[in-house]
Amino acid sequence: MNSEERTLVEILDENKIDLAKYINYVSVPEAGAIATFSGTTRDTFEGKTVVELRYEAYVPMAIRNLKSICYSARSSWDLRSIAVVHRLGTVPVGETSVFVAVSATHRADALDACKFLIDELKASVPIWKKEVYSNGEVWKENAEFLERRSELSKDGGSCRRKVETEAHDNKGCCKAKVKVEEAADTSTS
Amino acid sequence: MMEVKTKEDNLPAATTVGKDGSSIQIKVLFFAKARDLTGLTELSVEVPSGSTAQDCLNKLVSKFPNLDEIRHCIVLALNEEYTTDSAVVKDKDELAIIPPISGG
Numbered sequence: 001m002n003s004e005e006r007t008l009v010e011i012l013d014e015n016k017i018d019l020a021k022y023i024n025y026v027s028v029p030e031a032g033a034i035a036t037f038s039g040t041t042r043d044t045f046e047g048k049t050v051v052e053l054r055y056e057a058y059v060p061m062a063i064r065n066l067k068s069i070c071y072s073a074r075s076s077w078d079l080r081s082i083a084v085v086h087r088l089g090t091v092p093v094g095e096t097s098v099f100v101a102v103s104a105t106h107r108a109d110a111l112d113a114c115k116f117l118i119d120e121l122k123a124s125v126p127i128w129k130k131e132v133y134s135n136g137e138v139w140k141e142n143a144e145f146l147e148r149r150s151e152l153s154k155d156g157g158s159c160r161r162k163v164e165t166e167a168h169d170n171k172g173c174c175k176a177k178v179k180v181e182e183a184a185d186t187s188t189s
Numbered sequence: 190m191m192e193v194k195t196k197e198d199n200l201p202a203a204t205t206v207g208k209d210g211s212s213i214q215i216k217v218l219f220f221a222k223a224r225d226l227t228g229l230t231e232l233s234v235e236v237p238s239g240s241t242a243q244d245c246l247n248k249l250v251s252k253f254p255n256l257d258e259i260r261h262c263i264v265l266a267l268n269e270e271y272t273t274d275s276a277v278v279k280d281k282d283e284l285a286i287i288p289p290i291s292g293g
Binding site for chain 2: 039055056057058060061062064086097098118121122124125126127128129130139140141142145146149152153154
């Protein structure tokens with residue numbers, strides 16, 4: 001691979017994300033800009049105290065999807081290096097669960113691509129988080145996914161219209177019977 | 190992907206739906222809420238050759254009625270790629286039930 005055009009995609013198990021490692025990875029002499037995004041776990045959601053977040057992934061598919069998203073970003077912007085890393089397992093409040101670093105010759109490319117990468121990750125990469133409160137727990141649902149769902153499976157079947165309606169109402173999809181009721185996820189980023 | 194060329198592939202798609210009585214074995218993966226509802230992370234399922242992803246999902250919902258709660262908000266992935274309900278599954282395929290994702 002061209003040393004000036006590198007991509008690193010990682011899914012980590014239960015380890016803190018070493019932000020400096022990924023910033024170093026994308027640092028190249030040709031790059032005049034490095035844009036980063038760090039998603040960290042918040043301590044409250046709609047007034048409830050969040051104890052911790054637990055992440056899991058369909059790892060091989062998540063890595064494929066992330067590489068594909070990086071490839072798309074390169075086709076839209078003039079980029080040098082990309083690093084995307086997501087942590088799994090239990091992530092205590094205040095720690096980083098996802099980190100994106102992008103280098104480019106010019107800052108506009110780096111900034112726009114960085115936003116694209118995290119937005120796409122939230123819309124289509126098979127990673128899940130359960131938010132654990134002092135009095136319950138719930139599987140979160142990204143609004144970006146609910147809006148994208150019918151595109152992911154193009155002939156989505158009879159249920160498609162129903163889900164689109166729900167997404168536009170910005171309600172969760174699977175949450176009718178969970179222990180704590182929520183709107184679509186805004187707990188990080 | 191050596192097993193992609195199975196016997197079923199050589200038959201016209203429209204006439205293979207269980208007609209010869211043959212069946213195939215697929216692996217189903219359950220994640221997040223789907224796993225909570227079924228109590229399983231994965232399951233080997235036998236379906237008639239020619240079955241679609243939708244057919245497989247119908248079979249899973251009849252086996253695990255709890256899944257009906259989320260069937261209208263999941264997407265399916267076949268061999269690590271999002272798939273359509275009408276995709277025909279093949280022997281040894283991996284079908285994943287993808288509940289609403291929440292990465293980030």
